[in-house]
Amino acid sequence: MLSKKSKIFIIIIIAIIGLLTFLEASEPEPINWFPSYAKTDKIPLGTFVSYSIMKETFGDPKLKDINQPPYEFLLDNDTVSGTYFFVNGSISFDDSELDRILDWVGKGNTLFVSSKTISSNLLDTLLIDTDNLISLDDISTQPMVELVNKNLKAEKPYHYDRDVYNPYFSEIDTINTTVLGVTQLYNDTLQIKNPQLNYIKQSFGEGEILLHSFPEAFGNYFMLTDENYEYTQNILSYVDPTKKILWDNHYKSGKTFYTSPLFFLLQNRYLKWAYYTLIIGVLLFVIFEGKRKQRSIPIIAPLKNQTLAFTRTISAMYYEKEKHKEIVEKQNLLFLDYVHHDLRIQTNVLDEKTLLDISARSNNDIEDTKILFKYFEELNRKRVLSKEELIRLYNMISEFKNKSY
Incomplete structure (x- = not known):
């Protein structure tokens, strides 16, 4: 039975857990501003809305999810054509991957990258440099964005009311680059x-490359604020709607595929606290109930292996009765079993190659190996064997095995 102090202690612990659970459940859910850019995430910087709109606009056959790294996908699907679509806070290709992507673009395809940090080797290839917008008069760094095409340009620029990092293309190859959109930090006049x-857009071989430095435009928050979705739709007007769009899921900060079953449990605050309460309850049960019911576990000695003793008894009986021929036959079978299981060499055919393999794996000379197997054959042909021949065979086998260790 539990003591009175133990019962009071358990009641206090349960009351504290209940109070913490109530306080946690009563607090409003904090907004998650993690830059996920995953198509399944409905948080402000997930791309659930933009992906759904693209799926409705272009249709399922045209919008294809790519979960592999670009290098692997293009290696296995070099004949696919369309637009490879990357959206994330940071996109970084290694040199071999970039070479394969650019080779694919040069065949008449399109590379679209919307990211704050774009792979430096790609920028160097296109003779592009980047910088960051900094406000000297105001600590606010909220960006405004718009397109330069008169048919796509709105009356006022689109405003993103969050202080964020604002990169832009400070240097470009003016001969080969077309400017599609511009940005500036927010001011009172909008x-x-x-x-x-x-x-910007730049031709590359028979294809083209579209680079965009404001990936928040594809985030749920921007898309659902005022009429901002129009800006995102107009960005996509430069993507060929008649070709496939290869939506990249590999370069995403948000994890698209969750392998842990606890992830879904801990995502829900109520299930999470129920799980924690269960764990704490189990620990309390083990602490208080385990002391009262724990019993010492008796030590049971394992059964002894009598195989060796049995083998020695049988071999001694054969030796005393001078059944040397039978002993040699057993030794032959045991040695072949040793070669098969320990050296992992098949003994069905003992040809020159097999003997060479046995010699190499046992660290014995090929001549010594041949002598041993020849002696086995010689003894097997005899009907009667002497004690000296048996002892010699034993010594040859022992010497052969000693070199294997």
């Missing part, structure tokens, strides 16, 4: 007076 490039 006008872009000092535009900086944030959306």
Whole structure:
């Protein structure tokens, strides 16, 4: 039975857990601003809305999810054509992967990258440099964005009311690059007076490359604020709707595939606290109930292996009765079993190659190996064997095995 103090202690622990659970459940759910950019995430910087709109606009056959690294996908699907679509906070290709992507683009395809940090080797290849917008007069770093095409340009630039890092393309190859969109930090007039490039297009071989430095445009928060979705739709107007769009799921900060079953349990605050309460309850049960019911576990000696003693008894009986021929036959079978299981060599055919393998794996000379097997054959042909021949065979086998260790 539990003591009175133990019962009071358990009641206090349960009351504290209940209070913590109530306080946690009563608090409003904090907004998760993690830059996931995963198509399944409905958080502000997930791409659930933009992906769904693209799926409705282009249709299921045209929008294809790519879960492999680009290098592996293009290696196995070099004949596929369309637009390889990357959206994330950071996109970084290694040199071999970039070479394969650019080779694919040069065949008449499109590479679309919307990211704050774009792979430096890609920028170097296209003779592009980047910089960051900094406000000297105001600590606010909220960006405004718009497209330069008159048919796609809105009356006022689109405003993103969050202080974020704002990269732009500070240097470009003016001969081969087309400017598609610009950006500027927010001001009271909501006008872009000092535009900086944030959306450009450059031809590459028979294809083209689209670079965009404001991936928040594809986030749920931007898409669902005012009329901002129009800006995202107009960005996509430069993507060929008649070809496939290869949506990249590999370069995503948000984890698209969750392998842990606890992830779904811990995502829900109520299930999470129920899980914690269960764990704490089990620990309390083990602590208080285990002391009362624990019993010492008797030590049971394992059964002795009598195989060796039995083998020695049988071999002694054969030796005393001078059944040397039978002993040699057993020794032959045991040695072949040793070669098969310990040296892992088949003994069905003892040809020159097999003997060479036995010699190599046992660290014995090929001549000594041949002598041993020849002696086995010689003894097997005899009907009667002497004690000296048996002892010699034993010594040859022992010497052969000693070199194997």
